[in-house]
Amino acid sequence: MNRIDFNWVPFHVVACSSEDFNTPADFLSSQQHGQQRSWECSRTADYPVELILRFHTRIQLDHLLIASKADKGIPKLNVYIGDGLNGGWNDAEYRRAGQCENVYVKPLQVKLTGIGNYLKIKIIEHPKRAPQNPYGQVSISLLKIWGIARSYNIMDQSEEVYGAKDNIDKMLIDLGIPVDMINWFEDDDRNYQYAPIDDESRETLNDLKLKRDSARRVEDFEFLKELKRDMKLIFEIGKEIWKLKRELSFCVAKEDYLRAMELRNRLKRLEAKRDTFDALYETSRYEKMINLQRPTTAEYMRHLEYLEMQEQMNADALRRQRELEEQNRRKIIQEEQNQLGKSMDNKIDKTPWWEKGGDDRNIKKKKKKEKKEDDEPLLNFNNPFAFNEGDVDLELYLNPLLAQAGEKMVDIPLEILRRLHQLGYLTVFGAKAWTGIHSDSWRIREACAQAVLNFLEMPLPDKYKNGKTKKLFLAAMEFAKICMEDKILSIYFIGLKILSTALAPPVCGTDVSPAIINKVLKEFTPILIEKISELNFRARDISLHTLLSIYRHPAANLGMLVQCCFDKMVMDPNFPTLFVPPDKQPTRIIQARLEIVSNILQEFGYDQRQFNHQDIFFILATPCLFHQANEIRLLSIEVIAALYQFVGVEIRTMVDAIENLKPGLKDQIMARLDEIDQQAPGSKQVDRGLSLVPEEEQEENQSALLKKQKDNANTQKQDLDKSQNNISLNNASQTKNPDKLNNSQLSKK
Numbered sequence: 001m002n003r004i005d006f007n008w009v010p011f012h013v014v015a016c017s018s019e020d021f022n023t024p025a026d027f028l029s030s031q032q033h034g035q036q037r038s039w040e041c042s043r044t045a046d047y048p049v050e051l052i053l054r055f056h057t058r059i060q061l062d063h064l065l066i067a068s069k070a071d072k073g074i075p076k077l078n079v080y081i082g083d084g085l086n087g088g089w090n091d092a093e094y095r096r097a098g099q100c101e102n103v104y105v106k107p108l109q110v111k112l113t114g115i116g117n118y119l120k121i122k123i124i125e126h127p128k129r130a131p132q133n134p135y136g137q138v139s140i141s142l143l144k145i146w147g148i149a150r151s152y153n154i155m156d157q158s159e160e161v162y163g164a165k166d167n168i169d170k171m172l173i174d175l176g177i178p179v180d181m182i183n184w185f186e187d188d189d190r191n192y193q194y195a196p197i198d199d200e201s202r203e204t205l206n207d208l209k210l211k212r213d214s215a216r217r218v219e220d221f222e223f224l225k226e227l228k229r230d231m232k233l234i235f236e237i238g239k240e241i242w243k244l245k246r247e248l249s250f251c252v253a254k255e256d257y258l259r260a261m262e263l264r265n266r267l268k269r270l271e272a273k274r275d276t277f278d279a280l281y282e283t284s285r286y287e288k289m290i291n292l293q294r295p296t297t298a299e300y301m302r303h304l305e306y307l308e309m310q311e312q313m314n315a316d317a318l319r320r321q322r323e324l325e326e327q328n329r330r331k332i333i334q335e336e337q338n339q340l341g342k343s344m345d346n347k348i349d350k351t352p353w354w355e356k357g358g359d360d361r362n363i364k365k366k367k368k369k370e371k372k373e374d375d376e377p378l379l380n381f382n383n384p385f386a387f388n389e390g391d392v393d394l395e396l397y398l399n400p401l402l403a404q405a406g407e408k409m410v411d412i413p414l415e416i417l418r419r420l421h422q423l424g425y426l427t428v429f430g431a432k433a434w435t436g437i438h439s440d441s442w443r444i445r446e447a448c449a450q451a452v453l454n455f456l457e458m459p460l461p462d463k464y465k466n467g468k469t470k471k472l473f474l475a476a477m478e479f480a481k482i483c484m485e486d487k488i489l490s491i492y493f494i495g496l497k498i499l500s501t502a503l504a505p506p507v508c509g510t511d512v513s514p515a516i517i518n519k520v521l522k523e524f525t526p527i528l529i530e531k532i533s534e535l536n537f538r539a540r541d542i543s544l545h546t547l548l549s550i551y552r553h554p555a556a557n558l559g560m561l562v563q564c565c566f567d568k569m570v571m572d573p574n575f576p577t578l579f580v581p582p583d584k585q586p587t588r589i590i591q592a593r594l595e596i597v598s599n600i601l602q603e604f605g606y607d608q609r610q611f612n613h614q615d616i617f618f619i620l621a622t623p624c625l626f627h628q629a630n631e632i633r634l635l636s637i638e639v640i641a642a643l644y645q646f647v648g649v650e651i652r653t654m655v656d657a658i659e660n661l662k663p664g665l666k667d668q669i670m671a672r673l674d675e676i677d678q679q680a681p682g683s684k685q686v687d688r689g690l691s692l693v694p695e696e697e698q699e700e701n702q703s704a705l706l707k708k709q710k711d712n713a714n715t716q717k718q719d720l721d722k723s724q725n726n727i728s729l730n731n732a733s734q735t736k737n738p739d740k741l742n743n744s745q746l747s748k749k
Contacts, residue, residue: 009059009145011119014089015052018045020137025051028143038069038141047126049138052082052089053119059147060154061112061119066103071132072139074103075125079110082118085152092118107142115150198245200285201238201274205231207283220586230277237274241267272441279442280487282536290490310403314395385417390430393461397454398433401447412438420478428475429455437479442488449483449494452476456501469509470516476502477520484527489539492531496546499524503550514555521556525564533592540592548599559610562600565593569619582623587632590624594635598642606646613643617654625658625665633665641672 016025018041027037028051041049061081068074078099084092097114121140129136192205208231215223244267251260278286402409412435420426420434429452436448456476464472476498483495501507503517531543551561568589571579582590597616606613616639624636644651655669 006062006146006148009055009147011053011055011145013051014054014118015050017048017050018042023139028053028140038139040069040072040139041123041137043135043137045137047123049123051121051140053121053145054089055117055119057149058083058115058117058152059145060115060150061097061145061147063109063111063146064098065107065109065142065144065146066100066140067105067107067142068103069139069141070105071130072137073127074123074138074140075127076101076123077103078122078124079112080120080122081112081114081116082120083114083116084118089118092116094118094120105141112147115154119145195235195238196242197235197238198241200271201234201241204234204274204278204283204285205238207285208234208281211281218587220588222586227281230280234274234277237270241270241274244270276442282489307400307403311396311400314399318395384421384426385414385431387432388427388430390427391432392430394430394433394451394455397458398430398436398448398451401451402436402444405441405443405447407441407443409436409439409444411435423474423478424471425475425478428472429479433479437482442486442491445483445486446488446491446494449479449491449498452479453494453498453501456498456507460506464506464509467510469507470511473502473507473509473512474516474520476507477524481523481527484524484531489536492539493542496542500546500549503553517553517555518557518560521550521553522560522564524550525561526567529564529567529592529596532596533589544595544599547596548603551604557610558600558604558607562597562611562616565596566615566619568593569623582620583626583628587627587629590627590629590632591635593620594624594632594639598635598639601639601642601646606643613647613651614654617643617651622658625661637669637672640669641676644673644676 012029013025016039019025020040020042023038023040025039028039039051064079076099079097080094081097082089082092082094095114097119098110098112100108100110102108123138127133127136127138192202192209195202195205197205208227212224212227212231215227244263248260248263248267251257251263275285275289277283278289409432416438417426417431417434426434433448433452436444439445439448460469460472480495480498480502483491483498486492486495508517525547528543528547532540532547534540547561550556551558568580568585569582597620621636621639621643624632627633627636640651640655652670652673655666655673658666
């Protein structure tokens with residue numbers, strides 16, 4: 001190999017996991033043009049930080065030069081080479097090409113080995129915080145790569161670079177030590193028994209491993225993608241908790257209680273974050289949290305006393321506030337009356353009637369007008385984003401549940417409340433309930449959702465009893481949508497109850513039009529279909545029951561539900577490359593749609609005005625007959641059988657027209673249709689398209705049709721005779737008066 005052919009290789013940055021706003025990673029690509037600009041990671045970056053470079057051609061690497069800023073050095077980094085003919089940087093296979101430590105201002109030369117067209121720089125360790133670098137950032141001020149262009153025919157025969165720990169692990173394995181007994185390695189996820197994490201995180205990860213194995217068996221790769229990311233996050237959280245607990249024990253031993261309080265608060269935040277994942281995946285730890293032991297009678301009575309005391313304190317505080325507002329209002333009114341009274345005293349004649357000399361003593365005394373005091377004093381809502389009339393309505397339902405949750409509510413961005421206020425929903429349930437449903441704590445979200453459900457199930461206030469509940473209906477639908485999009489299953493169930501309650505009277509009043517109801521159902525249908533497609537059987541069954549129950553509303557359009565079941569079956573013309581044929585899609589997605597359509601036909605029947613049977617047959621049932629799962633094919637046959645009960649022989653002809661259908665499957669479909677014919681009532685039946693009619697009734701219909709045809713033939717014959725007579729009369733008149741005819745023709749000319 002001639003060293004003269006080596007030169008500096010041009011490159012471009014194609015991916016970066018973290019970058020600062022003022023120093024993006026694209027600045028490294030422009031260094032080859034003579035502009036010395038640097039890259040820095042963001043202040044809140046998560047480690048490891050990765051940079052991926054793309055070469056213009058396939059390159060054989062020799063070394064690279066790298067340097068950082070003076071105050072933002074790199075403690076340790078690994079360099080990986082990626083080689084791929086097709087696809088992008090995410091599809092290439094990477095192998096370690098080199099590693100280095102302590103990168104600072106002075107340029108450092110790193111030896112590299114390998115051939116490829118992508119280069120990944122992985123910064124592993126977090127730098128220590130310093131006064132010059134308070135956020136612990138890393139940077140690259142100089143990056144140059146020395147190599148030579150190679151063709152795609154040359155094979156990469158270089159060996160992967162291993163670190164010192166890899167060599168030690170290989171030596172231990174050669175000595176006969178079991179793999180599980182070797183010290184934990186960060187990139188290995190074989191066993192969590194010896195991982196440097198706390199016991200509770202280890203229990204959570206073991207439960208998630210079981211869920212991962214079950215998802216692999218059914219080939220649910222979407223779920224596996226999310227699970228892999230969450231397992232890495234839980235592992236990092238468990239490792240941080242383990243380190244903090246060790247440091248906390250040292251601080252307690254040294255009596256450094258100030259540092260111990262800081263560590264305790266950090267531990268609580270990390271444990272709360274880990275508990276969120278437990279609630280998301282319903283692990284055994286989550287079941288222990290929600291299935292608490294039954295309290296004793298003394299504890300139960302003590303808890304009831306605490307709740308009563310809290311309710312009494314809140315009621316007293318509200319009463320005092322209202323009394324102060326009422327006193328201020330009366331004081332202002334009294335001052336105005338006193339100012340007016342001084343001017344009116346001089347005009348009033350206060351002499352009694354007997355001194356005026358009058359004899360009429362039968363004077364009716366005027367009754368004093370009694371001032372009607374309001375049962376509830378008027379409240380001044382100066383700031384609706386902090387307290388409004390909706391908070392007054394939900395106060396008795398929300399405060400006990402928030403006290404039971406035991407967590408502090410944090411303020412949310414004001415833009416969310418402004419949008420709700422513009423729509424008119426903020427004053428329906430109050431600012432406190434809307435703030436809680438957007439909280440990061442799942443306990444607060446569950447308490448707010450349960451409070452709104454209790455409010456809707458109880459008798460509504462007087463302002464909603466006149467049938468004008470349109471704003472309440474729309475606000476309840478918005479609240480239910482937020483609950484149903486939540487990842488916690490208990491909050492999702494409460495959202496389903498809110499949806500069902502809001503679609504029934506008295507929440508769905510007379511001013512809620514059918515167009516509004518169908519618009520709302522169109523938003524909720526895809527969410528329910530997605531939940532029916534999940535692996536959780538309890539959520540699946542409840543979601544299917546709720547979906548069918550809400551479409552029993554008299555104003556619901558059933559055809560909209562059938563069209564939503566075709567979303568995965570029809571190609572989107574804007575994105576044709578993303579379309580997956582129905583016979584290649586996951587089993588759970590196709591099974592959910594087939595079960596929904598089958599239940600529609602069984603419970604609601606067939607209505608041509610709302611949906612067409614040919615769409616169900618050709619778009620949904622026919623492609624599913626070619627699916628690899630046997631249960632999908634059986635469900636498709638049941639859908640065809642249900643259509644046959646309403647349509648008739650047309651379904652048989654449509655089944656015969658299916659191309660490339662296996663003969664055994666076709667015989668199975670025909671046997672199922674024959675079984676339906678045998679179960680039909682009556683011995684002799686005649687098919688007429690959409691229904692079966694007895695033979696006697698058919699004969700009567702045929703005789704009526706023949707009689708009608710004879711009448712039509714007689715009328716046509718009479719019309720023909722009349723027309724022939726008219727033609728003969730006209731010809732005779734023309735022969736008798738030929739001169740008149742010629743004169744008339746000449747006049748016309």
